[in-house]
Amino acid sequence: MNSSSTATTAAVRLTELSHGGGCGCKIAPGVLAELLKRAAPMPAFSNLLVGSETADDAAVYRLNDEQAIVATTDFFMPIVDDPYDFGRIAATNALSDIYAMGGKPLFALAIVGMPINVLPHETIARILQGGEAVCAAAGIPVAGGHSIDSVEPIYGLAAIGVVHPERVLRNASARAGDVLVLGKPLGVGVLSAALKKGRLDAGGYAAMIDATTRLNRPGSALAELSGVHAMTDVTGFGLLGHLLELCRGAGLAARVDYSALPWLGSALELAQAGFVTGASGRNWAAYGADVTLSPQLPPIAQALLTDPQTSGGLLVSCAPACVDAVLECFRTNGFGEAAVIGAMSEGTPHVAVV
Known part of the structure; x- marks a missing residue:
């Protein structure tokens, strides 16, 4: 469409x-x-x-x-x-x-x-x-x-x-050993780029609207869980940019499992076809020095990881014992795509994607 x-x-x-x-x-x-x-x-x-x-x-x-x-x-x-x-x-x-x-x-x-x-x-x-x-x-x-x-x-x-x-959940209070959970799938910037060029089909448009108009209500409930230490939402600076803010605020490093990341509709295929935003490049230029990408990742990974998300998902840093409760909170509120995507560790603020 x-x-x-x-x-x-x-x-x-x-x-x-x-x-x-x-x-x-x-x-x-x-x-x-x-x-x-x-x-x-x-x-x-x-x-x-x-x-x-x-x-x-x-x-x-x-x-x-x-x-x-x-x-x-x-x-x-x-x-x-x-x-x-x-x-x-x-x-x-x-x-x-x-x-x-x-x-x-x-x-x-x-x-x-x-x-x-x-x-x-x-x-x-x-x-x-x-x-x-x-x-x-x-x-x-x-x-x-x-x-x-x-x-x-x-x-x-x-x-x-x-x-x-x-119960304020800051983006600077993550702890070493925390697990990272992402509430919404990624790829909004890619889909919007395809839409602007008339290349987004009806299914892709519906997926984008569903994600971007879904209120991040679980945030209020997550504040009630003692094992949830830090939280932010993933928006214009992309997954890597907002995760780096968690790292810098807490003085920690992070690891992301690329294969665990959830994606919107046809975002991967559209990105491979060249539908990426200029903001992806600007994002990488700003913080790419603090990111290590595994050489095994596909070439398009950099653009996808820096893809600007509009009305993106919550990124939660929580104790391992709390992961099931966090995922249950997301899923009971209609966020079935929520996924564990990585972890925080001791180290200089930095993100490694494997």
Whole structure:
């Protein structure tokens, strides 16, 4: 199925109006790191439990001994042409940051930038309705927002959630010996590249929409398991980039079993056919020096491991004794593809893929 066979009211394809799509729009990790180095040091706030120190998924601020606020913002340009699906994907992706901290969302504010004189107003309304539908499924309201007239279509959410201060799941608290579990299959960037070139069939499109609009609800329940030590979600920097953030935050190394990785639909075949994103190369350029790829891996492995995921899965670091409970938590919440993909170990922050 190419984008023209999906329901859309737009006279032009949404993806034609943007220079990039989904989490592939992210500023390259190397450039972002350089920009952040120039920021003024932030003064210490005793109740700020999680700030920007380890590039975590959301900020966490303690209110009292029982409650902490989780706050995040996430927005991007269209990854698909169907406006309703675009709204759903963007909202699901934004709420994922709340779940990745072990929190529960409370409400959201819409972030809207649209080329008002280019897109039909009905199309813009469908984008907003898609986001509202996801928030309704999460049991929260879209309580307001902000909009601008922009050259490219942009949509996302500022999301607010709550978590117990002692159950915050950071991306920097993994332990040596932990097992790594991935909640969703990989390959969103590959499928989106094929879609943009009219080469994604109906099955591939359905698989991509199913994955990118599936709320990462298990994150809230995983925070209740004492053996779960760290968690993040895999988005624009790809599996390797977000795993390296876990490694650097905890001062540990990681090993990934390539054969254990779950893949979306025809992602492997499409990648072999050349459907990869420019963001894959930018990701590798930023952090490839801290990755070792086994020479036995297929040549396309580098592009797949750095493939930007939009609304990707949770990456969990847990004690070996907790693995069955983690997998059960995923599967009872509709994440049947969840898989053990590797482990953490003592060593200089680094990822080895075998």
